[in-house]
Amino acid sequence: SQKIEQNSEALNIQEGKTATLTCNYTNYSPAYLQWYRQDPGRGPVFLLLIRENEKEKRKERLKVTFDTTLKQSLFHITASQPADSATYLCAPSNFGNEKLTFGTGTRLTIIP
Amino acid sequence: EPEVTQTPSHQVTQMGQEVILRCVPISNHLYFYWYRQILGQKVEFLVSFYNNEISEKSEIFDDQFSVERPDGSNFTLKIRSTKLEDSAMYFCAFPETGGAVISYGYTFGSGTRLTVV
Numbered sequence: 116s117q118k119i120e121q122n123s124e125a126l127n128i129q130e131g132k133t134a135t136l137t138c139n140y141t142n143y144s145p146a147y148l149q150w151y152r153q154d155p156g157r158g159p160v161f162l163l164l165i166r167e168n169e170k171e172k173r174k175e176r177l178k179v180t181f182d183t184t185l186k187q188s189l190f191h192i193t194a195s196q197p198a199d200s201a202t203y204l205c206a207p208s209n210f211g212n213e214k215l216t217f218g219t220g221t222r223l224t225i226i227p
Numbered sequence: 228e229p230e231v232t233q234t235p236s237h238q239v240t241q242m243g244q245e246v247i248l249r250c251v252p253i254s255n256h257l258y259f260y261w262y263r264q265i266l267g268q269k270v271e272f273l274v275s276f277y278n279n280e281i282s283e284k285s286e287i288f289d290d291q292f293s294v295e296r297p298d299g300s301n302f303t304l305k306i307r308s309t310k311l312e313d314s315a316m317y318f319c320a321f322p323e324t325g326g327a328v329i330s331y332g333y334t335f336g337s338g339t340r341l342t343v344v
Binding site: 149151153156157158159160161162164204212214215216217218219220 | 258260262269270271272275277283316320322323331332333334335337338340
């Protein structure tokens, strides 16, 4: 069955540095990979989506890469700020209305 | 970002009681989903609903659960006889998509925290 792993349960990064989060998937060949942010007690918030034919996608300080050979996506936050502290979730998918299967998430803490 | 309202925000109920969780989308959607998240665990898929019918459900979504669109706009998730293990955050979600092509991911609701005692 489909398996999604995110690199570490918790990641502490110094303010101003780049945070890099990893999402690995197995037994699946998604056409898309989505990244979400979740704050405590709140629902996931969509951040970025990358398609299999895109190597890289950027949005402000966020960058996502998608390597279908490695079955991996990397999520980068540059010039990190304490407000970036949250849990980040990845979700691969194949078509627009497919249910999402989330990874376990990485809890990111940006230390001032 | 768009706001999808869920009510109540927090509900405490006794084991064995029925609960109804409500979700009000911001625009007309053909597809919607319910997810749940037990404290400290993953966001898990429960059920998808398309054109007023269940299109897919997970193993979690047993006979105690049901979904409806009672008035053409709101969506509800009913748990007939709650168990302690039903304690979780429940989220509704809508894909922001033009059909087969994904454009903008999913919009999740504000969530209902259900506590079964």
